[in-house]
Amino acid sequence: MDWTKELLESALWVGSAFLISSLLLVIIGFILIKTTKWAAQFWQLSGHYFNPVKNPLTVFTFAFILLLSLFGVRISVLFSNWYNVMYSALQKLDEHTFWVQSVVFAVLASIHIVRALLSYYLQQRFTIKWRETLNNTLLDRWMAKKNYYRLYYLPDAADNPDQRIQQDILSFAQLSLELVLGVISSMVSAVAFTIILWNLSGEIQILGFTIDRGMVFALFIYVLVATVFAFKIGRPLIQLNFLNERLNANYRYSLIRVREYADSIAVYAGEKIEQNQLAQRFTNVINNMWDIVHRNIKFQGFNFFITQTSAIFPFILQAPRYFAGKLDLGGMVQTAQAFGNLSDNLSFFRNAYDSFAQYRAVLDRLTGFQYNLEQAEDLPTPNIEEQGDMIRLENVSVSTPDGRCLVKNVSLEVNEGEALLIQGQTGSGKTTLLRAMAGLWPYCEGKIIRPSKDILFISQNTYIPEGRLLDALFYPDVIPDNAEVLAKEVLHKVSLSHLIDKLTQEVNWSSVLSTGEKQRIAFARILLNQPKVAVLDEATAALDEGLEYAMYKLIRETLPQLRLVSIGHRSTLYTHHTALLKIEGKGQWTIQSLN
Numbered sequence: 220m221d222w223t224k225e226l227l228e229s230a231l232w233v234g235s236a237f238l239i240s241s242l243l244l245v246i247i248g249f250i251l252i253k254t255t256k257w258a259a260q261f262w263q264l265s266g267h268y269f270n271p272v273k274n275p276l277t278v279f280t281f282a283f284i285l286l287l288s289l290f291g292v293r294i295s296v297l298f299s300n301w302y303n304v305m306y307s308a309l310q311k312l313d314e315h316t317f318w319v320q321s322v323v324f325a326v327l328a329s330i331h332i333v334r335a336l337l338s339y340y341l342q343q344r345f346t347i348k349w350r351e352t353l354n355n356t357l358l359d360r361w362m363a364k365k366n367y368y369r370l371y372y373l374p375d376a377a378d379n380p381d382q383r384i385q386q387d388i389l390s391f392a393q394l395s396l397e398l399v400l401g402v403i404s405s406m407v408s409a410v411a412f413t414i415i416l417w418n419l420s421g422e423i424q425i426l427g428f429t430i431d432r433g434m435v436f437a438l439f440i441y442v443l444v445a446t447v448f449a450f451k452i453g454r455p456l457i458q459l460n461f462l463n464e465r466l467n468a469n470y471r472y473s474l475i476r477v478r479e480y481a482d483s484i485a486v487y488a489g490e491k492i493e494q495n496q497l498a499q500r501f502t503n504v505i506n507n508m509w510d511i512v513h514r515n516i517k518f519q520g521f522n523f524f525i526t527q528t529s530a531i532f533p534f535i536l537q538a539p540r541y542f543a544g545k546l547d548l549g550g551m552v553q554t555a556q557a558f559g560n561l562s563d564n565l566s567f568f569r570n571a572y573d574s575f576a577q578y579r580a581v582l583d584r585l586t587g588f589q590y591n592l593e594q595a596e597d598l599p600t601p602n603i604e605e606q607g608d609m610i611r612l613e614n615v616s617v618s619t620p621d622g623r624c625l626v627k628n629v630s631l632e633v634n635e636g637e638a639l640l641i642q643g644q645t646g647s648g649k650t651t652l653l654r655a656m657a658g659l660w661p662y663c664e665g666k667i668i669r670p671s672k673d674i675l676f677i678s679q680n681t682y683i684p685e686g687r688l689l690d691a692l693f694y695p696d697v698i699p700d701n702a703e704v705l706a707k708e709v710l711h712k713v714s715l716s717h718l719i720d721k722l723t724q725e726v727n728w729s730s731v732l733s734t735g736e737k738q739r740i741a742f743a744r745i746l747l748n749q750p751k752v753a754v755l756d757e758a759t760a761a762l763d764e765g766l767e768y769a770m771y772k773l774i775r776e777t778l779p780q781l782r783l784v785s786i787g788h789r790s791t792l793y794t795h796h797t798a799l800l801k802i803e804g805k806g807q808w809t810i811q812s813l814n
């Protein structure tokens with residue numbers, strides 16, 4: 220073998236393999252996208268990312284990674300030839316060739332190492348960038364139009380969106396690259412080693428028949444039969460892997476709920492029920508894990524059997540020619556090496572079946588989530604017109620998702636300095652009406668006119684974000700420069716002076732503060748944010764009458780121009796409001812002045 224010519228030949232080999240593979244990738248990719256569900260799902264998730272006009276760098280990086288992979292295949296072909304020359308030299312006791320080949324090996328090995336490291340770096344870089352893009356796209360859509368909330372109105376809302384965003388996207392990017400590169404380099408490698416094996420093989424006698432190049436045919440039949448069996452044995456793994464992800468996510472979610480609702484569970488002494496629930500979910504996880512183990516024992520067992528058999532198979536096939544002196548030791552060793560390589564490459568689909576099963580589960584979860592986001596986007600939204608400081612309802616009707624009318628044709632306006640109190644029996648639709656005003660409730664007709672900003676919605680369960688108390692006070696606004704001075708003043712006014720020294724402390728305020736304290740934090744927010752409109756849903760339910768009176772008085776006097784809409788049950792609230800909307804049920808309502 221002339222190693223000096225090898226450089227040019229290798230460059231030509233890699234170049235043509237690259238052109239043919241790229242062309243086939245585009246053609247076969249196109250056909251798969253049109254004919255298979257999983258390829259269509261892949262394209263749905265990432266088609267735009269591989270658009271060469273929009274993302275030329277992505278396509279270029281992928282092409283370069285592919286080139287490096289093919290270069291890797293070429294290096295293994297060179298190693299295979301090297302085996303032949305080296306072992307033949309050993310057999311012939313040719314010391315000169317032995318030393319030359321040792322230098323050749325050092326050069327080949329160095330190139331191999333540099334290529335492998337560069338390829339690793341580029342693949343990781345590619346995966347990270349891809350993950351970033353997918354993450355940002357899904358996160359944007361999840362947050363847009365309040366989809367994270369409206370998703371729950373769908374009859375078949377996707378479970379565990381957190382897992383889909385955090386984990387599935389990464390698996391999707393990693394597995395896509397791994398499988399595409401694996402398929403291409405296996406195929407190219409298979410062609411290259413078939414040629415080598417073709418040149419090394421001779422006639423085989425089977426049942427009295429003489430088959431020329433019989434070893435190549437024997438190998439292809441062997442791998443084909445093995446692959447068909449492996450597919451049959453491994454098929455249930457797709458469903459089992461899908462279940463594995465879902466059951467684990469459900470278990471994790473239950474654990475998180477215990478942490479989130481620790482307070483309530485502890486008060487109710489609900490540990491037994493919670494533990495039973497956790498145990499049930501964990502049992503589901505474990506049962507599924509055992510199913511995977513049992514299935515894998517069959518699947519991996521079959522794979523081991525095939526791999527072990529293929530170690531001795533080529534020696535047996537070539538033995539007659541070797542002992543007849545038609546093949547030297549180098550040829551024998553290269554046969555075994557090429558056979559192993561070819562067998563591995565052709566068995567790629569068999570070995571990668573598990574990854575492919577996982578991949579399909581990931582595709583199902585991601586496209587399912589994407590479909591849910593589309594459905595959430597398609598849910599109707601209340602007809603809201605954002606205009607000045609106004610808050611006005613024009614013929615607004617609100618119903619439940621199953622069509623039960625809660626409020627029919629309400630028309631009213633709350634002017635500057637006025638305050639509307641909404642009352643009605645529990646379940647009559649008070650909160651739902653406020654949700655419609657916030658733009659959250661899909662099942663709503665009529666027109667709602669309200670300010671675009673400067674409107675603050677406060678619910679019974681005051682949301683306290685993670686971080687410092689100072690941030691919680693200004694939420695959802697960013698804190699101004701003189702935040703601490705303003706916050707101290709306001710805390711004093713809402714009877715939370717004891718928290719003044721803790722403004723910059725970062726503890727889990729959501730569980731530290733009492734419900735009544737959280738409700739006063741909400742009143743502090745109104746004073747700090749100074750909205751034009753404040754909408755309060757039973758925002759004082761946890762306060763005693765004295766404190767409730769003080770809080771309403773405070774905001775009515777400090778912000779005299781504020782337009783206020785509130786829900787509350789106590790008649791003592793009449794003093795702070797100018798009108799009363801009573802929701803009577805079945806769509807009926809009345810409105811009266813409280814002056």
Ligand SMILES: Nc1ncnc2c1ncn2[C@@H]1O[C@H](COP(=O)(O)OP(=O)(O)OP(=O)(O)O)[C@@H](O)[C@H]1O
Binds near residue numbers: 619620625645647
């Ligand atoms: N996401 C939902 N899906 C189905 N029905 C819902 C949903 N949210 C609310 N409802 C139903 O709409 C009706 C009105 O609920 P809403 O919370 O508005 O009542 P409310 O008057 O505020 O009650 P309360 O005084 O107890 O807070 C209830 O029958 C409730 O079960």
